[in-house]
Amino acid sequence: MGSDLNITKHLQDYILKNGLKLHPIQKEIIDYNLSLGDSKRMQISISQCQFLHLIIKVSKIKKVLEIGTFTGLSTLSMALALPEEGCIIALDKNEETNKIAQKFFKKANQDHKIKTIIKPALESLMSIRNEKFDLVFIDADKMNYQKYYEISLDLLNKEGLVIIDNVLWHGEVVNKDINDKYTKSIRDLNNFISKDKRIEKVMVPFGDGMTVCRVL
Template sequence: MGANLQITEKLENYIKDFSFKLNPIQQEIIDYNKTLGEIKRMQIDPSQCYFLHLIIKVANIKNVLEIGTFTGLSALTISLALPNDGKLIALDKNEETNKIAIDFFKKAKQDHKIQTIIKPAMHSFEELKNEKFDMIFIDADKMNYKSYYENSLQLIKKSGLIIIDNVLWHGEVIDEKNNDKFTENMREFNNFVSEDKRVEQIIFPLGDGMTVCRVL
């Protein structure tokens, strides 16, 4: 039986050399985030950029909601993959990082596809109640994941995709000795989604782990 490879930096570079190339502005965001110290961990991994690009193209996604934007890498990745008439609504409460993200969107000439809403996501769901999305990407504060997920189920189209980042939580979800509130919360969330009959779901070991749910 085959086993998953350990992805070293050298192997990661090899994969990049033989994969679809990132947009220069995506790479610019990655380089900028490297200057931010510890909070750079809030960025998605480049492997997740490739995955999001492919799944949007294959599934003919046109209308997307993002919960958690940071400096804009995931949002820009999604927008670049969307058709010209596609739309992304990006929710984030941080004004400072939103300004940075918007500058990158403009530089990549994608700002016409992206609407940013700067307030806590929980305050935006009521405003969006008449919207229906093909895909929702959740990558925000982890303690609210279940609430984001439940609200997403009200906004997603049938057979739409809900994608959730950080579900492996740095590998801590399998460490029985780790009982901090964030790890416990992620374990409980993963268990909840795995038992949810409203969706079928798969965890992909990309970045910090991504759950992809297809709404039944």
């Protein structure tokens, strides 16, 4: 039986060198995030940027909901892949990081595709409950992941996609000795999704792990 390759730093650099090239403003966001200390871990990986770009292109996605924006790397990665008439509604509760993200969106000439809502995500989701999306990307507070997932299914167009970040949680989901509330929350979500008959799904080891769900 074949197994996944162990990705070393050297091999990761090779993959990124030979993959989809980053937009200059994506690079600026990454450089900015490096100055943030521990909070830089909230950024998605470059491989995830590339994956989101490809998913949007091949699925011909036009309308995206993002739950959790941080400084805007994932948002911009998706906006760049959208057609000119495409749009993203980006939810985040942090006004300061959102201001920074909006500056990057404008600098990349993608701000016309992006509408931000600055509130706790569950409140924002209630305010857009009558809208429909082709893709929902979840990357926010982990304790509410299952709530976001359930609401997202109701907001999707037929055969729409939900993509959830951090599903491998630094590898801690498989460590039986780690049982903090965040790890348990991710484990519970993964178990729930694995049994959910409403969708078909695949878990991919990009970044901190992503689960892609397609509504049946």
